[in-house]
Amino acid sequence: MSTRVEEEYDYLFKVVLIGDSGVGKSNLLSRFTRNEFNLESKSTIGVEFATKSIQAEGKTIKAQIWDTAGQERYRAITSAYYRGAVGALLVYDISKHGTFENVERWLKELRDHAEANIVVMLVGNKSDLKNIRGVETDEAMSFAEQHNLAFIETSALDSTGVDTAFQRILTEIYRLMSRRNMAAEEGVGGVGKGQSIELGEGKKGGKKCC
Amino acid sequence: MSFFQTIVRSFSTDEGTRDDVDSTKEEKGDALNSVDDRNRGKSDIPGQCGTPTKSDFDKATANERDKAAEQYMLELKLKNSGSKDDTVVGGTDSHEDSGEDSDLEEEAADSHETQEEEFYLVDKYGFIIEDIDGATGTSGGSRTTKALISEKERQKRADLESSRSIKWVAMISEWNKYSTRQKHVVKRRIRKGVPDAVRGKVWNLVGGVDDMIAANPGRYDRIISLSETYVPNQDIRDTIERDINRTFPRHRMFKDKGEGQDKLRRVLRAYSLYDEEVGYCQGLGFITAMFLTYMPEEQTFWQVVNMMTGPTCNMRTMYQQGMPGAQKALYVGEKLIKKFFPKLTQHFARENCHISMYATQWFMCIFTNSFPFDLVTGVWDCFLAEGWKIVYRIILTFLRYSAPRLFKLGFEGIMFYFKRLPERIDGHTLIQQAFSFPLKQRHVDHYERKFYKLNPDIKERLDEEERRYKEQGGFGMGKGGCYEVKGKGNKKGKEEKKGEGNGELVVREDSEERRMSVNL
Numbered sequence: 038m039s040t041r042v043e044e045e046y047d048y049l050f051k052v053v054l055i056g057d058s059g060v061g062k063s064n065l066l067s068r069f070t071r072n073e074f075n076l077e078s079k080s081t082i083g084v085e086f087a088t089k090s091i092q093a094e095g096k097t098i099k100a101q102i103w104d105t106a107g108q109e110r111y112r113a114i115t116s117a118y119y120r121g122a123v124g125a126l127l128v129y130d131i132s133k134h135g136t137f138e139n140v141e142r143w144l145k146e147l148r149d150h151a152e153a154n155i156v157v158m159l160v161g162n163k164s165d166l167k168n169i170r171g172v173e174t175d176e177a178m179s180f181a182e183q184h185n186l187a188f189i190e191t192s193a194l195d196s197t198g199v200d201t202a203f204q205r206i207l208t209e210i211y212r213l214m215s216r217r218n219m220a221a222e223e224g225v226g227g228v229g230k231g232q233s234i235e236l237g238e239g240k241k242g243g244k245k246c247c
Numbered sequence: 248m249s250f251f252q253t254i255v256r257s258f259s260t261d262e263g264t265r266d267d268v269d270s271t272k273e274e275k276g277d278a279l280n281s282v283d284d285r286n287r288g289k290s291d292i293p294g295q296c297g298t299p300t301k302s303d304f305d306k307a308t309a310n311e312r313d314k315a316a317e318q319y320m321l322e323l324k325l326k327n328s329g330s331k332d333d334t335v336v337g338g339t340d341s342h343e344d345s346g347e348d349s350d351l352e353e354e355a356a357d358s359h360e361t362q363e364e365e366f367y368l369v370d371k372y373g374f375i376i377e378d379i380d381g382a383t384g385t386s387g388g389s390r391t392t393k394a395l396i397s398e399k400e401r402q403k404r405a406d407l408e409s410s411r412s413i414k415w416v417a418m419i420s421e422w423n424k425y426s427t428r429q430k431h432v433v434k435r436r437i438r439k440g441v442p443d444a445v446r447g448k449v450w451n452l453v454g455g456v457d458d459m460i461a462a463n464p465g466r467y468d469r470i471i472s473l474s475e476t477y478v479p480n481q482d483i484r485d486t487i488e489r490d491i492n493r494t495f496p497r498h499r500m501f502k503d504k505g506e507g508q509d510k511l512r513r514v515l516r517a518y519s520l521y522d523e524e525v526g527y528c529q530g531l532g533f534i535t536a537m538f539l540t541y542m543p544e545e546q547t548f549w550q551v552v553n554m555m556t557g558p559t560c561n562m563r564t565m566y567q568q569g570m571p572g573a574q575k576a577l578y579v580g581e582k583l584i585k586k587f588f589p590k591l592t593q594h595f596a597r598e599n600c601h602i603s604m605y606a607t608q609w610f611m612c613i614f615t616n617s618f619p620f621d622l623v624t625g626v627w628d629c630f631l632a633e634g635w636k637i638v639y640r641i642i643l644t645f646l647r648y649s650a651p652r653l654f655k656l657g658f659e660g661i662m663f664y665f666k667r668l669p670e671r672i673d674g675h676t677l678i679q680q681a682f683s684f685p686l687k688q689r690h691v692d693h694y695e696r697k698f699y700k701l702n703p704d705i706k707e708r709l710d711e712e713e714r715r716y717k718e719q720g721g722f723g724m725g726k727g728g729c730y731e732v733k734g735k736g737n738k739k740g741k742e743e744k745k746g747e748g749n750g751e752l753v754v755r756e757d758s759e760e761r762r763m764s765v766n767l
Contacts, residue, residue, distance in 0.1 A: 058529065059489035077496030080489075082530050082616055083607025086662045101659075108486055108529045113570040114577075114607055135485070 046090055046099035050210050051121055052203075053151075055143050056128035057136040058107030061162040064193035065128065066104045069203050074193055081106050084118055093208040100207055112146060119151040123214075124158070124206045131161040131190060134171040137180075144184060156213060158187040158206045165192040367499070371443070372620040373540055375497045390620040395673045404675060412442040419445060422452055434632065438682055440675070441628045447541035453632045454553040456546050467517060467545045474516040483526035487515045494532040501536055510544045511536050518551050525555070528566030530611035537615050537623065556716075559634045564709060565611060571705045576610045576638070577603050578701075579694040583639050583686065584646060591650050598658040605665035606642060613638060622674025629678075636691055640681040647684070648677065 054062040063081050067073045070087040085104040090097055103122070105115040119125070127143050129136040140159065147155060159181045161172060174190060181188035187205060191198035368376040370391040396404075414436065418425050425433050441449045451457055460467075478484050491508050492501075500507035514535050519526040534554065538547040555563040564572030581602045585592040595601075608616055613630060614623050622641075629637040645668065646653070653661055699706035 058486055059493075077502070078493060079496060079616060080493040080529050080532065082533075082611045084604060086604065086659075086666070088659060106529055109482075110528060110566075110568050110570060113568075114573060114603055117601075117603065 045097060047096040048211060048214070049099045049101060050123050050207060051101045051103070052124040052126065052206065052210075053118055053122045054102060054104045054126050054128060055115075055119075055146070056107060056126075056160075057130070057133075057139050060107065060128045060130040060133075060136050061193050062104050062107065062126075062128050065126070065160070065162060065191065065199060065202075066102055068193040068196060068199045070102070072196075074196075076194075083111070084115055089203075091204055091207055093204065093211050096211060098207050098211055100203065109142075116146065116150040119147060119155075122151055122155060124156045124210050125151065126158050126160050126202065126206060127186070128160045128162050129172065129177075130163050131172045131177075132163050132166040132169045137161075137172040137177065140180070154213070156187070156206060156210050158189065158202060158209075159184075160202055161188075161190040162193060164190040164197055165194050369499050370620075372624075373499045374495070374620070375499060375502065390618070390623070395671075396675075408440075408442045411436070411439065412444050415442055415445045415449065419448060419452065426452070437628050437632050440625050440678070443624070446624060446628070447546070450538075450550060450627070450631055451542060451546055454550055454557070456542075456549045456553060459549040459552065460545060463549075467548050470517040470520055471513055474513070474520055477520065479520070479523055480526055483519050484516070486529070487512065487519065487527045487532070490515075490527075490529060490532045494536045498536070498540070500540060507536075507539065510539055510547070514539070514544060514548045514551065517548050518555070521548075521552065522555065522563070524568075525563055525566050528611075530608070530616075531555075531562075531566055533612045533615040534562075537627070554631065559632070560630060561634075562613075569705075569708075571702075571709060573607070573610055574702070574705070575695060575698050576635075577606065578698045579691060580606055580610070580639060580642055582694040582697070583643060583690060586690065587643055587686075588646055588650060591646060591653060594654055595661070598656075598661060600658055600661050604662065609642065610638070614641070618669045619672055619674040622672060622678055625674060625678040636686060636688055637681065639691060640684045640686050641678070643684050643686060644677055644681040645672075648680075 054066060056062055058080065063078055063085065064074050066085070066087050067075065067078075070089040081104055083106055086101070087104070088099060088101050090099040092098070103118045105111065105118060125147055127140060127147075129140055131137075144157070147157060159177060161174070161177050177190075178188050180186075187209060189198050189202045189205065191202050193199060370376055372390055374390045418433070418436070437449075437453075491512050492504070494511060495501045498507075501511065511532065515527055515532060518531070518535075531551070535547060535551055538550050542550065554560045555566070561572065564570075565576070566572075584595075584602065614626055626637055626641055649664065649668070652664060656664055
């Protein structure tokens, strides 16, 4: 057992935050991990990293979250971070329809560079900007259904939906893993408890608790 | 129109109290604003590009700058919201107005009709101090290393900067001599750090900016006019717009809508038309904003052109589609770390910690977006004059300094360590240590060649572009133009090696110029 409490977790999941620049990825991350929102935040250059542990179905799940620069050409660097990610929050800005239109391109990016079974959640951020909404909830929801994505609207500014978004995607990943593990117990391989399930580069395996 | 009046006050951070001691005008702010305003006019101040006179310099003596360094500023921001109602309105509107009103603003600058006051403390570089104890923050606030150095040391540095300023003024007045026959002196003094009072001027001399402006009279203004109607790429325009208020949001020049943000927007838009292929790439905004804190708008534009397309910095390749320059820098950086710190490299490998995780933003912004500004400006003194080696030296010095701690940390610890690294650094000391780091140009060259060997497609692409530049010609400055003025001692050989030939500046004549002549 680890002596340091903050190191204890059952699962370690790597999640990426992607989406156009200026949709609020960094503030979603800071709201979730530190409960902070910064109106005067700086543009993210390259990648930023943060972690937070949550409880889901009696397990402690630690999320390692990579926040990426939104400008398209940065994908030359950031796409390496999709590898090994088990979840992706694909963020758009509900007040800017253009950022929603680009969601397809981001999905293609994930298809090209991420694991096939990555769990993707579509996140319509800035839901506080209702008066200048440019993307209707129904439109986004039906898009998400078509593409088999989870969907939520959030506001990093007033906190609405932020914890729920992360909680849901992490729980979803956990369930998926558990199902796979159960299948594995009957068959071959699989990911054990306390084992890091993130793959690829960029993460250190978690402390094994068992 | 908003303008600033600044009052210097001293306060003791130890006791947490403030006493009004002095009420001198804060030189940097006023000098900067007035220069900017003048320049924003129809470039009718040709002398602005020339050598500063003694009286110019007196306006912002190093002594007073140093005073600013040792004391914190209490800035009294006066918003003249009277009949000019655009102080608080949206960005685009105030942008249109600000250009036209610049003359008016100059006149209005003396009539201090206060209606609204906002107080905040700024450090010597203009960043707002969030924490009264003077700690450096990564949130974009204060960028001095005040908390890390003693009062005595700070005084010593201030005195040194004053005495160096005097030497620099003398050197600037005989720049032609120094930049040709005494390059070694220039190089040595640049490495010691350019005094803040003359920094903008020196950067422009070193970058050949004055010559670029002389060779392209009125061109910046023409591109600006063009940018009002011509938008070849809306995506680029939108990306710029989204970054305007996310660039140094805790710097007094850029924190609110107004002149500073307008200038940043205009320069970035202008560059995106000047070089449509690159357009705009995130990261460029921070560098441009840094230039704007030291020089007027038109000079900033040409400094950006120099920094992007000139052979010394060659930042353009960092920002192109595919980011070939960034990939190269990350590769070379990784290999250099491996060469000088093999054990640390093993530790990083065990922890799956890759250079792109911590150094991407260092490279893309050449440290401007998060590090203390004494480090940032010191690096840029040298980067503009000598090129990329200083960037690698700094990273290697970071690691030498950090290695004992990094060995004890796991992956997450390493990531958080790097995240908070800017707060731990005394930039002045670190940069001096960096110069003694045993890195040679041949090491850099070696790994660059290796990178190209591994990535022949990138090599081919960059070569092709270089050919295209050459075919399309430069600014017509000829010999003795930009790069002759650079006076960087060792530059010429390197340029020739890079195929730039003759030490002339070879820059693509952009398609924009041709299109412009049709449009205008």
